[in-house]
Amino acid sequence: MHTKMSDTEDLYDEFGNYIGPDLESSDESGSEDGEDEDSVQHAPDDASDVSEENGPNGKVDAMVVRDEEMETAEPMSAVVLHEDKEHYLSAEQVYGEDVRTAVLDEDAMELETPLVEPVNKKADRVDSTVETEDWIYSEEYLTTVLVSNETTRTRRGVALIGHLHHGKTTLIDFLLGQTLREPWGPRASLDVNKGGGPRYTDVHKSEQDRQMSLVSTPISTLLPDTRGKTYCITMVDCPGHPNFHDETVAALKVVDGAVVVLDAVEGIMMHTEMAVRQAIAEGLPITLVISKVDRLIVEVKLPPRDTYFKLLHLIEVMNSLIQEVSMNRYPKLAPELGNVAFSSAQHGWLFTLPSFAQVYLEQGNEHGLGNNLSVEEFAKRLWGDCYLDPKTRRFHRSSRECSISVDRTFVTYVLQPLYKIYAACLGEQETDVNKLLRSLGVLLSKDELRASGRPLLRSALSRFMSTASCGIVDMIAQHV
Numbered sequence: 001m002h003t004k005m006s007d008t009e010d011l012y013d014e015f016g017n018y019i020g021p022d023l024e025s026s027d028e029s030g031s032e033d034g035e036d037e038d039s040v041q042h043a044p045d046d047a048s049d050v051s052e053e054n055g056p057n058g059k060v061d062a063m064v065v066r067d068e069e070m071e072t073a074e075p076m077s078a079v080v081l082h083e084d085k086e087h088y089l090s091a092e093q094v095y096g097e098d099v100r101t102a103v104l105d106e107d108a109m110e111l112e113t114p115l116v117e118p119v120n121k122k123a124d125r126v127d128s129t130v131e132t133e134d135w136i137y138s139e140e141y142l143t144t145v146l147v148s149n150e151t152t153r154t155r156r157g158v159a160l161i162g163h164l165h166h167g168k169t170t171l172i173d174f175l176l177g178q179t180l181r182e183p184w185g186p187r188a189s190l191d192v193n194k195g196g197g198p199r200y201t202d203v204h205k206s207e208q209d210r211q212m213s214l215v216s217t218p219i220s221t222l223l224p225d226t227r228g229k230t231y232c233i234t235m236v237d238c239p240g241h242p243n244f245h246d247e248t249v250a251a252l253k254v255v256d257g258a259v260v261v262l263d264a265v266e267g268i269m270m271h272t273e274m275a276v277r278q279a280i281a282e283g284l285p286i287t288l289v290i291s292k293v294d295r296l297i298v299e300v301k302l303p304p305r306d307t308y309f310k311l312l313h314l315i316e317v318m319n320s321l322i323q324e325v326s327m328n329r330y331p332k333l334a335p336e337l338g339n340v341a342f343s344s345a346q347h348g349w350l351f352t353l354p355s356f357a358q359v360y361l362e363q364g365n366e367h368g369l370g371n372n373l374s375v376e377e378f379a380k381r382l383w384g385d386c387y388l389d390p391k392t393r394r395f396h397r398s399s400r401e402c403s404i405s406v407d408r409t410f411v412t413y414v415l416q417p418l419y420k421i422y423a424a425c426l427g428e429q430e431t432d433v434n435k436l437l438r439s440l441g442v443l444l445s446k447d448e449l450r451a452s453g454r455p456l457l458r459s460a461l462s463r464f465m466s467t468a469s470c471g472i473v474d475m476i477a478q479h480v
Contacts, residue, residue, distance in 0.1 A: 355471025
């Protein structure tokens with residue numbers, strides 16, 4: 001028993017492979033097919049020389065060795081490494097051997113660079129640049145003399161804050177128009193009659209399309225005051241929509257003061273109150289610009305006396321808000337002090353009471369004011385219950401003290417001239433308009449006199465208040 005097991009073990013190796021003598025192959029189908037036994041050879045060790053043939057019953061009958069001339073089958077159980085596998089045709093097989101091909105690895109291209117660049121024709125920003133020759137001053141003077149000055153004697157940074165569509169962007173356009181050779185510049189493609197304009201601070205295309213500011217945009221320019229001294233004013237146009245209040249908060253942290261722009265018709269709105277509270281929280285000085293005063297004249301059609309009371313009410317409400325938020329720590333806003341301005345940027349005029357008083361005093365005794373009256377004294381008498389008797393040339397606190405019935409000085413010397421110019425430009429003939437403007441010292445060309453209502457108003461009022469429009473620089477320089 002031990003001998004038989006040892007003999008059997010000698011025929012197989014330790015892995016179970018047969019290592020004994022060659023065995024004779026028994027081919028049962030060889031005699032039926034007429035094949036000679038000599039043609040049948042022993043099965044070799046290499047599996048590549050062996051193929052299976054099925055018998056008539058569909059079963060494997062024998063292992064038959066092919067002739068050397070016939071092609072041998074590839075090994076079915078061969079192990080092929082991953083790097084040796086070919087899933088796709090090579091470049092030479094596709095294009096041929098004569099074509100030079102280059103393969104770029106995926107690591108050689110940055111992840112930010114797409115394989116196929118997308119077609120993007122929509123621009124996020126519009127061209128808001130102004131050519132150097134369009135300014136009335138040189139860029140070197142702005143940068144080397146004023147901006148590089150370490151002191152704040154000739155520099156101011158203010159943020160224009162207020163509610164949506166209260167005229168902040170249009171006010172900046174009006175101020176920039178004073179420093180350009182062409183007042184409206186190369187970007188005056190938008191219709192001014194529909195509330196448009198160049199809108200220099202709306203640099204994004206979406207802002208131009210929506211006609212509203214979405215981000216805070218700063219712009220620096222040189223503006224003269226009423227004495228001719230030049231200041232470098234950096235104005236930050238803040239969005240008026242409450243959803244973009246964070247832009248206003250960021251702007252108020254980098255400026256020297258805040259200019260509240262208030263619509264004369266709408267008054268204090270939600271975002272106006274939010275911006276004022278934030279400016280007081282930052283400890284910034286506050287000045288006021290009542291914009292769109294022309295709406296009280298043209299749209300609402302208030303008489304001059306009612307317009308005065310409307311403006312007085314707006315200032316009182318703003319003072320109540322400021323004193324409530326600051327707990328009476330802030331100074332009051334008062335037109336006679338020079339920290340309140342009135343404007344209509346669409347019609348090209350802006351003034352403070354000191355700058356408007358200077359316009360009158362430059363013309364001398366034509367209005368019966370005398371030579372002993374200074375600008376500061378006359379500005380204080382242009383607001384409140386103050387009446388000027390034209391016969392005695394004295395100011396009184398009540399109209400009963402005057403020899404004749406007169407209106408307040410603000411109504412007589414500020415609002416009534418404005419109403420006359422508006423009435424003449426919108427309803428009178430060319431000769432009557434020219435006669436009225438000449439009496440005020442305004443000379444217009446024939447083309448300007450023949451223009452329509454709004455361009456004619458802009459030409460007439462901008463000439464009449466050219467000096468008064470510099471009052472906002474005095475207001476910023478003195479109170480910021």
